[in-house]
Amino acid sequence: MSHPASPPEDLEAPELAELGGDTLDPRDWGELRALGHRMIDDMFAFLETVRERPPWRPVPREIEAQLRQPAPSDATPFAEVYRDFTKLVLPYPNGNIHPRFWGWVQGTGTPFAMLADLLASGLNPQMAGFAHAAVIVEQTVISWCQQLLGFGGAGSGLLTSGGTMANLTAVAVARHALAGFDVRAGGLQDPACPRWVVYGSTETHSWARKSMELLGFGHRALRLIDVDDDYRISVAKLRARLAADRAAGLTPLCILGNAGTVNTGAIDDLHALADVAAEHGAWFHVDGAFGALAYLSLDHRELLRGMQRADSLAFDLHKWMSMPFEAGCVLVQRPGAQRDAFVYHPAYIAPTARGVAGNPSPFADLGIELSRGFKALKIWMSLKAHGSDAFGAAIAANIRQAQALGRRVERSARLQLMAPVSLNVVCFRYRRDGLSAAQLDALNQEVLLQLQERGIAVPSGTTLRGGFALRVANVNHRTVGADLEALAQAVERLGDELGGAPAVR
Numbered sequence: 001m002s003h004p005a006s007p008p009e010d011l012e013a014p015e016l017a018e019l020g021g022d023t024l025d026p027r028d029w030g031e032l033r034a035l036g037h038r039m040i041d042d043m044f045a046f047l048e049t050v051r052e053r054p055p056w057r058p059v060p061r062e063i064e065a066q067l068r069q070p071a072p073s074d075a076t077p078f079a080e081v082y083r084d085f086t087k088l089v090l091p092y093p094n095g096n097i098h099p100r101f102w103g104w105v106q107g108t109g110t111p112f113a114m115l116a117d118l119l120a121s122g123l124n125p126q127m128a129g130f131a132h133a134a135v136i137v138e139q140t141v142i143s144w145c146q147q148l149l150g151f152g153g154a155g156s157g158l159l160t161s162g163g164t165m166a167n168l169t170a171v172a173v174a175r176h177a178l179a180g181f182d183v184r185a186g187g188l189q190d191p192a193c194p195r196w197v198v199y200g201s202t203e204t205h206s207w208a209r210k211s212m213e214l215l216g217f218g219h220r221a222l223r224l225i226d227v228d229d230d231y232r233i234s235v236a237k238l239r240a241r242l243a244a245d246r247a248a249g250l251t252p253l254c255i256l257g258n259a260g261t262v263n264t265g266a267i268d269d270l271h272a273l274a275d276v277a278a279e280h281g282a283w284f285h286v287d288g289a290f291g292a293l294a295y296l297s298l299d300h301r302e303l304l305r306g307m308q309r310a311d312s313l314a315f316d317l318h319k320w321m322s323m324p325f326e327a328g329c330v331l332v333q334r335p336g337a338q339r340d341a342f343v344y345h346p347a348y349i350a351p352t353a354r355g356v357a358g359n360p361s362p363f364a365d366l367g368i369e370l371s372r373g374f375k376a377l378k379i380w381m382s383l384k385a386h387g388s389d390a391f392g393a394a395i396a397a398n399i400r401q402a403q404a405l406g407r408r409v410e411r412s413a414r415l416q417l418m419a420p421v422s423l424n425v426v427c428f429r430y431r432r433d434g435l436s437a438a439q440l441d442a443l444n445q446e447v448l449l450q451l452q453e454r455g456i457a458v459p460s461g462t463t464l465r466g467g468f469a470l471r472v473a474n475v476n477h478r479t480v481g482a483d484l485e486a487l488a489q490a491v492e493r494l495g496d497e498l499g500g501a502p503a504v505r
C-alpha cells in the first residue's frame with residue numbers, strides 16, 4: 001500500500017543505486033592532512049610561547065568587523081579559512097590559558113587534553129550512550145571520579161557541560177527522589193506537591209537561583225542563609241530558618257553545601273550540613289565546582305571532611321582538573337535515583353536486546369540531554385597520561401601559591417586582604433589612608449581594568465562585606481609564584497599611580 005504522502009512516480013527519476021552524494025570530505029586528503037599538521041604545529045608553538053604574550057587584549061574594531069560577516073554560501077579554500085582564524089581569532093584569546101590569568105574560575109587546559117579533544121571530534125560518537133567503546137570510557141571516567149573523590153561505586157554519575165548543569169541535574173534528582181508522589185507526571189501542580197524550600201548560604205553560586213527558577217520552585221523558595229566571618233554558612237541560622245519554615249508548613253527539599261565558594265573559596269561545615277539534612281529528611285547536595293578537587297591533594301583533603309556524606313556532588317573537570325571546556329560532572333550516591341528522575345524510552349530510541357542500541361545504561365537516562373559529545377576521552381587520556389597524583393600536586397601548588405599571596409598582601413602597607421584565604425582564592429585590594437569607601441572601590445575597579453587592559457594579569461572583581469575586591473581564583477597549572485608577586489607589585493604601582501587620578505572622586 002502506498003503512503004498517501006508519497007510523491008507520484010517519476011519515470012525520469014534515476015534508480016537509487018545510480019544516485020551519487022555530496023560529501024563534505026576533502027577532495028584532496030593529502031592537502032588537508034598537511035594543513036592539519038600545520039595547525040597542530042602552530043597551536044603547539046602558540047601554547048609553548050603563551051607566557052611571552054599578554055594574557056588579554058581587546059578585539060580591535062576592524063577585526064570585529066571582519067568577523068561579523070554574513071553567512072557564506074560559497075566555498076573558501078581550507079587554508080584561507082585557517083588563515084582567517086590565525087589573523088582574526090587566535091591573537092585575541094580569553095586569556096585563561098595564560099599563567100597570569102586568575103579571573104572568575106576558568107581552567108587552563110593542557111596540550112595533551114587538546115589532542116584528545118581532536119581525537120574525540122574525529123571519532124565523533126553520539127554520547128547519549130549506545131554500545132560502543134566510548135560509552136565504556138565515559139562509564140570508566142565516572143567510576144574514576146567516584147574513586148578519586150572518595151565516593152562509593154554504587155551510585156551513578158554523568159559528565160555535563162559544566163557546573164551549572166551538574167548542580168541543576170542534582171537538584172532535579174533530589175526533587176524526584178524525595179517527592180513521594182509522581183512529580184514527573186504531576187509536576188509542581190500536583191495536589192500532593194508540598195511547598196518545597198531549598199537552603200544554601202548567601203555565597204552560593206548563581207546556578208542555584210537559576211535552577212530554582214527552571215525547576216518551577218521559583219527563586220523565592222531558595223533560602224540564602226547568612227555566613228560567618230569566614231564566609232561559611234551559619235549552621236545556627238540555618239537551623240532557625242528551617243524551624244520557622246516548617247512551622248509555616250513548608251517542606252525542606254534540599255540543603256546545599258559549598259565546597260569552595262565562588263567568591264572566596266570558603267568550605268562550609270559539610271558534616272554539620274549533612275546532619276541537618278538528615279534530621280529534616282532533606283537531600284544533601286554539595287557544590288564542589290572547583291573545591292571538591294582539592295581532595296586529590298593528600299595535604300588538603302581534610303578541608304573537605306564530610307563531603308562524602310552528600311547525596312549528590314557537582315564539580316568541574318574544566319576548572320581545577322585543567323580539562324579544556326566543557327567538562328562538568330555530577331555524582332549521585334543513591335543507587336537508581338538519577339535514572340529514575342530522567343529515564344524515558346520513546347520507540348525511536350528504545351534500547352534493543354543486542355546491536356548498537358544494546359547498552360542497558362545510556363547516559364540519556366541520567367540527565368536531560370540526548371545528544372552529547374565525547375567529553376570523557378580527554379579526561380580518560382589525561383588521567384592515564386599524567387596520573388591523578390600530578391593533578392593533586394598542581395592543585396596543592398595553587399593552594400600554596402594562594403596562601404603565600406595572602407601573606408604577601410598582609411605584609412604590604414598598601415594592600416589589604418579582604419577575606420580569609422581558605423583554599424585557592426585571594427580577595428584583596430589596594431589601600432591608602434584618607435580615601436573614602438567609595439573612593440577605594442572606584443580606585444580598585446580602575447586598577448582591575450588597567451591590569452587587564454595593559455596585559456599585565458587577569459584577576460576578576462567582586463564585592464565583599466568590606467567593599468570591592470580584586471579576586472584571584474587560582475586554578476592555573478601554569479602559574480608560578482613570581483606571577484603572583486608580579487601581580488601584587490602591579491597593584492601597588494597602579495594604585496599609587498591612580499590614587500590621585502580624576503577617575504577617583
Ligand SMILES: Cc1ncc(COP(=O)(O)O)c(C=O)c1O
Binds near residue numbers: 104207262289316
Ligand atoms: C562554586 C561554583 N559553582 C558553580 C559554578 C558554575 O559552573 P559552570 O561555570 O561550569 O557552569 C561555578 C563557576 O565558577 C562555581 O565557582
